[in-house]
Amino acid sequence: MGSSAPASELERRPEETLRASAVSRSFEGVRALQDVTLELHRHEVVGLVGPNGAGKSTLVNVLTGFDLPSSGTVELRGREITRWSAHRRTRSGLARTFQHSRSFRALSVRENIEVAALGVGVRGREARRRADALLERLGLTDLAGTRADALAQGDERRLGVARALVTEPAFVLMDEPAAGLPEAEVPEFVEVVRSVRDDHRAGVLLIDHNMALVMGVCDRIHVL
Numbered sequence: 001m002g003s004s005a006p007a008s009e010l011e012r013r014p015e016e017t018l019r020a021s022a023v024s025r026s027f028e029g030v031r032a033l034q035d036v037t038l039e040l041h042r043h044e045v046v047g048l049v050g051p052n053g054a055g056k057s058t059l060v061n062v063l064t065g066f067d068l069p070s071s072g073t074v075e076l077r078g079r080e081i082t083r084w085s086a087h088r089r090t091r092s093g094l095a096r097t098f099q100h101s102r103s104f105r106a107l108s109v110r111e112n113i114e115v116a117a118l119g120v121g122v123r124g125r126e127a128r129r130r131a132d133a134l135l136e137r138l139g140l141t142d143l144a145g146t147r148a149d150a151l152a153q154g155d156e157r158r159l160g161v162a163r164a165l166v167t168e169p170a171f172v173l174m175d176e177p178a179a180g181l182p183e184a185e186v187p188e189f190v191e192v193v194r195s196v197r198d199d200h201r202a203g204v205l206l207i208d209h210n211m212a213l214v215m216g217v218c219d220r221i222h223v224l
Contacts, residue, residue, distance in 0.1 A: 016042040016077065018063065018094065018171045018203060023072035025058055032058045035072070038205075038222055040171060045197050045204040047214040050224035056207045057099070059224070060173050063205075064096045065089045077170065091120050093170035097160040097177050105149040109140055109159055112148055116163035127166075134162040137199065138192060154185045161192055171203045172196055178210045190216045 018040040025033040033055040040046050048056050061067035063074055065086035074082045076094055084092075103112045110131050117127040135141045138158045143151065151159065157177055164172050178189050194217055196202050208214055214221065 016170070017075070018077075018205075019075040020059065020063060021073045021075070023059065023062055023069045023074065025055070025062060025067065026070045033062070033069070033224075036224065040203045040205050042170060042203045043197055043201045044219045045193060045206055045217050047218035047221040048205055048207045048224065049214060049221060054224040056224055057175055060096060060175050060205070060207065064094060064173055087119065090167055090169075093168075094173070095164035095167050095169035095171070096173040097157075097164050097175060099176045099179060101148070101156055101160060103148040103156070103159055103163065106147060108145050108147055109151070109155075109162075110135065110144040112159060113162050113166050117166045120167045122166070130166050130168070131162075134165055137195060138162050153180050154182070154189070157181065157189065158192060161196065165196065165200060165202075168200075169202055171205070173205045173207075175207050176209065177206070178208050178213050181210075183212075186210060186213050187216070189213060193217045 020036055020038045023033055023036045024031065036059060050056055058067065062069050065084055069082065073080055076089065076092055081089055104115060107115065113131040113134060114127045117123065117130055122130065135144050138161060140155065140158055140162065143155055148159065160177065178186055181189060190213055193204060193206060196204050206214065206218060
């Protein structure tokens with residue numbers, strides 16, 4: 001498990017919590033999620049594990065507004081957001097990474113980060129300041145001018161994290177962020193996830209099949 005102290009009582013208050021309550025999701029009669037209840041607090045990493053088809057990615061989509069639940073509710077920082085759009089959730093402090101890259105392939109690493117900042121209304125000098133800080137923190141400074149389609153797998157994964165963090169979220173949901181990484185790069189990515197928790201003081205929901213990553217960084221594990 002991660003070495004950081006668990007989220008403090010202050011960080012467990014409703015206004016510092018992302019919560020799914022009795023969430024279900026069906027697709028044409030097939031139940032992908034059934035009565036899932038989960039809480040994520042600031043400054044902790046929670047692993048979400050389960051077999052393929054258990055509904056892990058579906059839950060992330062429901063939490064982030066890319067899909068709507070058939071029943072149940074989602075709350076963010078004390079407010080029900082079940083029917084909110086993904087964009088509104090992002091502007092309210094909820095970010096995510098994706099299994100497959102959503103970066104703009106023809107843009108540079110820096111440009112990709114600054115474009116993500118536009119999603120929360122940040123531009124100009126402030127967008128550049130945030131991008132500079134993340135480039136340094138995530139070890140991407142030397143690649144700032146490199147096109148996204150020329151990145152190695154590990155660097156592309158770090159770019160995905162940077163695009164999420166530039167919005168300065170309270171919570172980050174990571175959907176298989178280490179997929180495709182060489183095993184030798186996993187320890188380095190453990191440190192990336194820890195930095196989201198410890199330096200940004202964000203809550204992280206982590207889905208990954210790499211148990212070395214999950215066990216190396218998670219404070220708690222939720223099984224679907």
